[in-house]
Structure formats: C-alpha cells, structure tokens
Amino acid sequence: MITKNKRTLRIECLHKAASFNVACDENFLAAAKQQGFRLLRGCKNGVCEVCETTLLSGEVVYRTSAGLQTATPGKTFLFCTASARGPAEVRLHRVLAPGEYIVKTMACQIESAELLGSSDVYQVVLQTPAGNMPDYVAGQYLEVILPNGERNAFSIANRPDGRRLELHIQHLPDRDNSRLLLQTLQEGKSIQVELPKGECTLKQTGTDKAFFVAAGTGFTQMKALLEEAFEQGSDQQLYLYWGARRPQDLYMAELPEKWQCEYENFHFVPVVGDLLPGQEWEGHVGMLHDAMIQDHGKFDDATVYASGSPNMVYSVTDTLIQYGLSDECVFSDVFAYAPRK
Structure with a gap:
C-alpha cells in the first residue's frame, strides 16, 4: 500500500509483509534497491517481464516501448519501470527483503x-x-x-x-x-x-575510511567489494592491503594499480611476507597489520573487510581493535565459518 507521508510514499509488499519508502515520482526499483530490497528479475528495463506487478488501487505510471502508460486498478505493469503519483496499493509477487536470498x-x-x-x-x-x-x-x-x-x-x-x-x-x-x-x-x-x-558485503558504517584486507586469493572477495564501491561512487577513502608470500604471488597486481590511476580515493598497498636473497622490493615486508599500523597509526574512523585464513583475519582484526577499530565496523566470512570457541 502506498500512503502519503509528507513527501514520502510507503509501499507494503503484501506477500512478504515487508515495506520500503519511495518518494513521489521516484522509480520503484531504484527505491527498493537502495533500501536493500531485491526483485527477482532478469533485466533492468522492462524487457524480461519477470517483475510484472498488479495494481490493486490508486494510479501508477510506467514506461513501455510506446512511451509512458498509466495503470488502473486490476491492470498489470512492470515494477522496474514504474513510479506512483499518489496513494496506491500494489501486489508484488517476487520480492526479497534485505538479507534474504534464495540459494x-x-x-x-x-x-x-x-x-x-x-x-x-x-x-x-x-x-x-x-x-x-x-x-x-x-x-x-x-x-x-x-x-x-x-x-x-x-x-x-x-x-x-x-x-x-x-x-x-x-x-x-x-x-x-x-x-x-x-x-x-x-x-x-x-x-x-x-x-x-555469505554476509560479508558492503556496509553503511559512516566511517571516512574503508580498508579491504586480503591474503593470497582473499583478493577475490575484495575485488568484488571494491568494484561495487566504485560502481556506487563511494566517497570513502578506500585502501586495499593485499598480502602474499612473495611479490610474484600478487597474481593480479596490475588491476589495483590500474584502479589507483582511475580513482583518486583508492590506494593500493601490497605487502610481502619474505623475499628471496637479492630480490628487490620497495614496499612493505612482514605482517599485514604491521604495515597498516605503520601507515595509519589509528583506526577509530575506519571500516575493515578481511579475507584470508582464520589466523590472518583474527590477527589483523584483534590488532587493529587495539588501535581504535570498532568491533562493529569489521566484517569477514571467517566469523561465521570459523568462529572462536
């Protein structure tokens, strides 16, 4: 149901008993996505028809190949192209609430x-x-x-x-x-x-800095998170600390180096565990958390995402908490699959 509340409209997803707010004339899909709701759909522009929705009352406008159309009660329309101009009630058949996924x-x-x-x-x-x-x-x-x-x-x-x-x-x-x-x-x-x-996804923590800390192939998860942060236009200072045993183990270093040239708020810091005799390296050598502390000193305005072995993740987070990191601003799948006893 959409009801006027000052300049905001409310939609209740009848089948899921969930709701979200949408401003007048705001696209339904954009408003739902921003607030963590996800529609089971196959496109974003009204082609797949997966998000076909029934209007129960009120008036909704939606876009088709023929231009803007108006839906009246009993008529179906595509949720992804629609907005409301006043009080209305819609039935959404395929909507997932925040944090809900179909495996x-x-x-x-x-x-x-x-x-x-x-x-x-x-x-x-x-x-x-x-x-x-x-x-x-x-x-x-x-x-x-x-x-x-x-x-x-x-x-x-x-x-x-x-x-x-x-x-x-x-x-x-x-x-x-x-x-x-x-x-x-x-x-x-x-x-x-x-x-x-998994639940280690981008979070709205309100901190000025976000650290993406990876060891080895833990870079995989950090890559996806950073791509999403770039896509969202994050205004946080974003730091990737990627640790590997040797420089050659940083198997995709050219990608974060490219990001560093493209995004002013992104910083790539590679860290290696040890070097072969005579091997040249100008960056950090040693533990990831030591490199982070040396570079930043305190973490009271930081969010940390960590991926690697349980020992690495707990070592990094335990140490950074001693330097001001809030335990409410640290995220890792390790906490779920390898919890401390």
Whole structure:
C-alpha cells in the first residue's frame, strides 16, 4: 500500500509483509534497491517481464516501448519501470527483503580456466544457464560441487554482471579435491555450483575510511567489494592491503594499480611476507597489520573487510581493535565459518 507521508510514499509488499519508502515520482526499483530490497528479475528495463506487478488501487505510471502508460486498478505493469503519483496499493509477487536470498543449485558452463601470470592461481569464468540470472551481491561466495559430491567454497570475484561468474582458484597439486577440480574445469563443459552464500558485503558504517584486507586469493572477495564501491561512487577513502608470500604471488597486481590511476580515493598497498636473497622490493615486508599500523597509526574512523585464513583475519582484526577499530565496523566470512570457541 502506498500512503502519503509528507513527501514520502510507503509501499507494503503484501506477500512478504515487508515495506520500503519511495518518494513521489521516484522509480520503484531504484527505491527498493537502495533500501536493500531485491526483485527477482532478469533485466533492468522492462524487457524480461519477470517483475510484472498488479495494481490493486490508486494510479501508477510506467514506461513501455510506446512511451509512458498509466495503470488502473486490476491492470498489470512492470515494477522496474514504474513510479506512483499518489496513494496506491500494489501486489508484488517476487520480492526479497534485505538479507534474504534464495540459494540455488545450477549447472554453469565453463567458459575459461586460465593461469594468471606466473602464479598457481587460475582465473575461472563461468556462465549461468540462459534465463537464469544469478542472484547475489558483491562479496558473497558460491560452492562448487565436484563430481564426487564434495564441495569447495570460492568467493565470487566480480560484482553482479549478467550471467558471468568469475572465480580465482589456487591449484594445490597435493590435494585430491584440487586435482579433481582442475581436471573438471579443464576437461568438462559444465560444473555444478550453489549460490549465494555469505554476509560479508558492503556496509553503511559512516566511517571516512574503508580498508579491504586480503591474503593470497582473499583478493577475490575484495575485488568484488571494491568494484561495487566504485560502481556506487563511494566517497570513502578506500585502501586495499593485499598480502602474499612473495611479490610474484600478487597474481593480479596490475588491476589495483590500474584502479589507483582511475580513482583518486583508492590506494593500493601490497605487502610481502619474505623475499628471496637479492630480490628487490620497495614496499612493505612482514605482517599485514604491521604495515597498516605503520601507515595509519589509528583506526577509530575506519571500516575493515578481511579475507584470508582464520589466523590472518583474527590477527589483523584483534590488532587493529587495539588501535581504535570498532568491533562493529569489521566484517569477514571467517566469523561465521570459523568462529572462536
């Protein structure tokens, strides 16, 4: 139901008992998305007709290929192209409240699996089935289901981008599952995945700085989060601290270096754990949290997203909390899958 409240209109999603605010003449989809609601849809411009909605009362205007149209009670319209000019009541059949996801299993086409530079990390690109858009947000992960039924979890490396799913997978030849996974990716045409999972997504914390802290392939998740921050036009100062054992293990360093040239508020700080004798390196050497403290000193106005081993994540967050970081402004999937006892 849409009711006037000063200059704001309220929509109640009848089937989900959820509601959100929308300003008069504001696009329904834009208002819903901004407030964390997600419509199960296949496009953004009224082509797929997945978001067909019934008007119960009032008046709604919506856009079609023939121009602006007016919906009257009993008529259907496409939610993604609509706005309201006054009190109205609509029935939304396919809406998800903030934090609500439908986990799906699907067979994805294997588009490519290529080594990145001189590392042992493969960039894997999958395509979901035609007409089956993956429903997730930047920062979430999926599980690959191997032919033997076992599962491996991998962060999705790209923000939502049509049917494309990008993964960064380190090959570990001494592990049977890793060998089977690589064989499937190189020889098979499709692979089963289950998604979305995880809650380490961009948060509205109100801090001036946001630190994206990654070790090894933890960069995968940070890549997606940063892409989303860029897309949203974040005005925070954004810092990527990416740690690896050796410089060559920073398998996609050219990408954050490119971002640093494109975005004035983005800063890339690589950190290596050790160097070979005679190896040249001008950056930080040692622990990630030591490099961060050396560069910034305090973290009382910071948000931290961390991805890596549980030991790394807890070491970084415990240390930074001692330097002012609020425990309400630190986010990692580690807290869910490897909680402290």
